[in-house]
Amino acid sequence: MREEIVTMLLQGIGETLYMSVFATLFGYVIGLPWGVALCITGKNGIKRNSGIYFVLDVIANIMRSIPFLILMIMVIPLTIAIVGQSYGSTATIVPLVISAAPMIARMVESSLVEVDAGEIEAVQSMGAGTGWIILHVLLGEGRVSLIAGATISFATILGYSAMAGTLGGGGLGDIAIRYGYHRYDTQIMIITVVLLVVLVQIFQGLGTWVGKKSDKR
Amino acid sequence: MAIVEVKNLSKTFDAAGGTTTALNHINLSIEEGDVFGIIGMSGAGKSTLVRCLNLLEVPTEGQVIVEGKDLTALTNKELREERGRIAMIFQSFNLLQQKNVISNVCVPMMIQGKKKSEAKKRAKELLELVCLQDKARSYPSQLSGGQCQRVAIARALASDPKILLCDEATSALDPQTTNQILDLLKEINQKLKITIIIITHQMSVVQKICNRVAIIDHGEIAEMGEVEEIFTHPKSQAGRVLVIDGTQEVGTSDRQKAVELLKEKKRIRIVFSKNSSYEPVIANMVLAVGKPVNILKADTQDVGGVARGQMILGLPDDADAQEKMIAYLKDHNLAVEEVQA
Ligand SMILES: Nc1ncnc2c1ncn2[C@@H]1O[C@H](COP(=O)(O)OP(=O)(O)O)[C@@H](O)[C@H]1O
Numbered sequence A: 001m002r003e004e005i006v007t008m009l010l011q012g013i014g015e016t017l018y019m020s021v022f023a024t025l026f027g028y029v030i031g032l033p034w035g036v037a038l039c040i041t042g043k044n045g046i047k048r049n050s051g052i053y054f055v056l057d058v059i060a061n062i063m064r065s066i067p068f069l070i071l072m073i074m075v076i077p078l079t080i081a082i083v084g085q086s087y088g089s090t091a092t093i094v095p096l097v098i099s100a101a102p103m104i105a106r107m108v109e110s111s112l113v114e115v116d117a118g119e120i121e122a123v124q125s126m127g128a129g130t131g132w133i134i135l136h137v138l139l140g141e142g143r144v145s146l147i148a149g150a151t152i153s154f155a156t157i158l159g160y161s162a163m164a165g166t167l168g169g170g171g172l173g174d175i176a177i178r179y180g181y182h183r184y185d186t187q188i189m190i191i192t193v194v195l196l197v198v199l200v201q202i203f204q205g206l207g208t209w210v211g212k213k214s215d216k217r
Numbered sequence B: 001m002a003i004v005e006v007k008n009l010s011k012t013f014d015a016a017g018g019t020t021t022a023l024n025h026i027n028l029s030i031e032e033g034d035v036f037g038i039i040g041m042s043g044a045g046k047s048t049l050v051r052c053l054n055l056l057e058v059p060t061e062g063q064v065i066v067e068g069k070d071l072t073a074l075t076n077k078e079l080r081e082e083r084g085r086i087a088m089i090f091q092s093f094n095l096l097q098q099k100n101v102i103s104n105v106c107v108p109m110m111i112q113g114k115k116k117s118e119a120k121k122r123a124k125e126l127l128e129l130v131c132l133q134d135k136a137r138s139y140p141s142q143l144s145g146g147q148c149q150r151v152a153i154a155r156a157l158a159s160d161p162k163i164l165l166c167d168e169a170t171s172a173l174d175p176q177t178t179n180q181i182l183d184l185l186k187e188i189n190q191k192l193k194i195t196i197i198i199i200t201h202q203m204s205v206v207q208k209i210c211n212r213v214a215i216i217d218h219g220e221i222a223e224m225g226e227v228e229e230i231f232t233h234p235k236s237q238a239g240r241v242l243v244i245d246g247t248q249e250v251g252t253s254d255r256q257k258a259v260e261l262l263k264e265k266k267r268i269r270i271v272f273s274k275n276s277s278y279e280p281v282i283a284n285m286v287l288a289v290g291k292p293v294n295i296l297k298a299d300t301q302d303v304g305g306v307a308r309g310q311m312i313l314g315l316p317d318d319a320d321a322q323e324k325m326i327a328y329l330k331d332h333n334l335a336v337e338e339v340q341a
């Protein structure tokens, strides 16, 4: 294979990882508190509040039902306001975060509602407040499930970042579109797809391994 | 002054299918140093009552006064502080599964904001008290049920409580382990001067460590008093069923069985208590009267060489023999009462 193609593929991997990692990170900055709020205001939560739950729930549902490509176009003004341009890897992080956050919130919620109510009650009986319970019981005891959720989120975001390539987002998706779709270069397209699969495999394996390691049950 | 006073406490639950009255105007007074039993059948309202004592469940009506403070009148923050003085252990232990034993014991001290090094030190002492110092680095999943409950007890003691609430703390354990845990609780009561409130459906638990007991039935206190007295002469229907079928879990079918047991002919219940004698009294009675009896139920334990517990005897039809037998038993310091359904 020609050297420039290898360089291009390596750069593609770099961009894909850059977008996915930062989008996951910022996604959690928004999605984690969101998911915690969903959990504690929900039906069996420690701060039940059907009004707040309803609002958070509806927003998550609406945002999750918008297809990613359409969302990407919709948020272009916001992307330009934040990043200064609407194309390239950094710009793609904005719609990635917006689309990942509600998904992450749901993932976090479903991990946390599984935490044993008895354990929560026990620390409440010792006088623990809401903050302590969130930090040490919900997040601490829900850790394994949270890690599994993070792995799934990352793989999903990686897939989205490839999709973003169709709109000039950079990364492996961008290469696949340019060579495979516009130039009928099936070989390069297949290579990028294989690389995407390998990346997902690596992170899935890593996530599973970390999750297992940290599970003391 | 009583350490825990419950005044006119009621709790109703609103559900889609209508309201349930779990507790109906309960009044209780528990003295400092008591090992107080609250016994009742499944669904009687025991858990709801004990959860009202630290306000995990907010009463619909009434007051819970602990050490002179009305818990229902405290602010959230004051209540959280007060909970440090009222520890609780549970049927399912409720240890944090992802933390090791010593970290679990540290939890109440972390909540109270103690320094980590101090907490660790105290936790080690507590683990010694419950004989688990060698399990400090283990995780709950690696321990047996009895060991988990010991960790839970050590954890409960970590906040230096004055009161320990136990909700069916031994119900998930086998009889031998149950006895070990009860011995430990007794020791804690005596050495550390902690008032213990025990919720259970097993009369044997109450008999073993409680000095006072309240019988709860359908959300109401059916009767209350010294354990010895209630065990010997239960007055309420719920009390009789619990006492007579005391060693087993009393569900509706067991209740039916206990009622069946009390039908038919002349039956007496005798109670072996503190002052019962050493001799094999039933055998001697049969020899003395010259007529056989039917032992319908025997539930006695050997306590220091003396039988403690109860028996239900079916007497021969002969009225004269019946009288002689009852007289014989009374002569031997046994409490005798006729039983009927
Ligand atoms: N959170 C709840 N919501 C509705 N009903 C409840 C709730 N907790 C308890 N109850 C009802 O209150 C009654 C007493 O329950 P509980 O205190 O758990 O009994 P026990 O511990 O003696 O078995 C039962 O009829 C039960 O169904």
Ligand SMILES: [Mg+2]
Pocket (backbone or CB within 6 Å): B046, B047, B048, B168
């Ligand atoms: Mg119960």
